Amino acid sequence: MKPYPIHFQPDFKHRVWGGRALEEFGYEIPEGHVGEGWMIADHANGTSTVTNGELKGLGLDEVREKLGAEWFGAKGASAGNGRFPLLVKLLDCNDDLSVQVHPGNDYENLAQGELGKTEMWYVLDAKPGAKIIYGLKDGITRSEFEAAVQEDRILDTMMSVEAEKGDSFYIPSGTVHALGSGVLVAEIQQNSDTTYRLYDYNRPGLDGKPRELHIEDSLNVIGFGKAGATFMKTMDAAPNEWLELAASPYFVVEKGVVTAPWNLSTTPESFTLLIACEGSGSLEWADGSLAMKPGDCFLLPATLGGYTLSGSQTVLRSYLP
Template identity: 30%
Template sequence: MKFNLYPLKFHPILKDKIWGGQKLNTLLNKESHLPNVGESWEISDVEGDTSLVSNGTLENQSLKHLLSTYKADLIGKKNYEKFGDNFPLLIKFIDANKDLSIQLHPNDELSKKRHNSFGKTEMWYVMQAEADSKLIVGFNQPMNSEIYLEHLHNKTLTQILNFDKVESGDTYFIEVGRVHSIGAGVLLAEIQQTSDVTYRVYDWDRVDEKGNFRELHNDLALEAFDFNMPNNFRVPYKNEENQANNMVSCPYFTTNYLKINKSLKIKNTHDSFIIYMCVEGEVEILTPNNRESIKTGETIMVPANISEFEITSKNAKLLEVYV
């Protein structure tokens, strides 16, 4: 039986990480008994980690099944023509209790050739950060492979990396080929292409609970680096209330910032699904036949065939995402 589509919520897929903590439990209300919850995959079509619906008549249906059943009605005509039964985005919340590895991601061409995957262009929105928390993004000086390899081999890589102190609301756009890492004490929302391909180049010489070092990928990473990128990774955006403030527009996704304190009527003119990540407060989303709410740390997807709906809140902040 084919039910009518409505705003969809999904069961979070929680990931235990060597660097994870407990903020996804304590601040975002993700129920978990994992010791170090590093990531909550909110909407995922990664093989082996496909999201399941958590609300309404389609409860426990997989995202993959929805794609094959509803096609363009779910993700939009142009998206279905391009991606077929593959959802193009991976939506996450990340809690770095300790520093993540220093890493980068390959582009579409290299990812397809090596891993039969999309590339991994991504963006970060900082939801909460401890005092003096930092992100690593790019280098602090002009760079080439010779300088990079010299510091890598001498274990002085951190001397050439750019450290940015961050606070709530800071936003970064991480293009493929750019070195980066999330520092200890940062809780953020991440929007990225559907990919789980990461090349670690340094992991702080730490070991897991069994005394093993995590795998590094320095040979693979060298070809994936782009050493000539401008320092344009910090994202300026407006903070005007009750309207979409553009943050990132790229070939893979568009993300807007919404600060809402009343009811907004939304017209979907994008020929795309629209995802809302609630990064503060609580909102209700009303369609002609449905009413759903999300609060801080929750995510919802409005299917492409819902052309008009309403968002209402007394005080909330949302990330609005579409392709």
């Protein structure tokens, strides 16, 4: 089978903080509060399904079993826990997400087969005044933080910033964080679904009951003073040049503003992921082309070789370091 860019049908997730904004990308989403679209997913809790080409109808897990050793690249075929190593999501934050933290790969209480979770966010849109929490204030110690949790003043310990379209956040494991109401975000992360909640605004979940908190696990994994989260503005990215947003041991993410045909290539080491953020254009390769619109996510096999991005569009590119 000749390699080609794979497009997926997302697996949508109901969340108490979700809304209906993912409909804006042209997807038919379930009724109710939909917070997450798992766009490129190969996890026990959610799998995306191929919508195009010879692999149409297969889940990413089936693609991995069939072609992963060849198409995912030398690094991609052996990374992570045997599944596809990354997870790409679109998040509609119609309400505040819980204040939370994710463990690293070495945390002893991880569920069997589960990875830690380092992630990054790119803000696709933000309502005026929307905020994002991305770490603790400088100098906060574990004992000070524990006291704040017990005294219900946890938010006083956080660094937050008003979010704007084009903002980028790198959130390593061990970072206390929360997306605020009014942001629409693309997320690239390790293939993990482990979240420890510290605070949930005393609200009920979708079942009417308070959602579980994980205080002890959270305190065990928080990187007090050394989590390493970063925040950057990106709207001045130069046309047809990659701007690095995040470089972690698990992924590299770059932003590209396409204004003229841009000839690129995959490498034998890793697959490439593309997320269309804004504008419109096309993705062309030796054997075909695909239209690109906001919300589209593509997996380019490592064996694809040359491809061209054209039109007037903003894209994110991710690959394994």
